[in-house]
Amino acid sequence: MDDDSEADFEHERRKARELLDDDSITAFYLGVVRDGETADTTFAQTADDPEQEGLQALSLLATHVRIVASEAGVDPATVAGDAATLAGQMEELTPGELAETGTEGDERAE
Numbered sequence: 001m002d003d004d005s006e007a008d009f010e011h012e013r014r015k016a017r018e019l020l021d022d023d024s025i026t027a028f029y030l031g032v033v034r035d036g037e038t039a040d041t042t043f044a045q046t047a048d049d050p051e052q053e054g055l056q057a058l059s060l061l062a063t064h065v066r067i068v069a070s071e072a073g074v075d076p077a078t079v080a081g082d083a084a085t086l087a088g089q090m091e092e093l094t095p096g097e098l099a100e101t102g103t104e105g106d107e108r109a110e
Contacts, residue, residue, distance in 0.1 A: 032067075040067050 027045030
């Protein structure tokens, strides 16, 4: 990527982050592009009730599992099983606790 392309990408990323900070947003659509080809897409929107919210969360999780499986070249069921096992071993931390410890985004096993 040349300097202009990198600057354009950084500008677009900053713009997207600013948009996501807007509390009036009710949905988003995300696409991953690799080597000029759309690798995968997903979307999310606010829910009207807890059941719909839960289904949307599961849909996003399923999309993530599919993406990881595709990147790893394995069956999505394998990734889902491994993720479930890992989730059962993870220490429960709130987002605030993660920020305090500086490990946000890290996997922490007990």
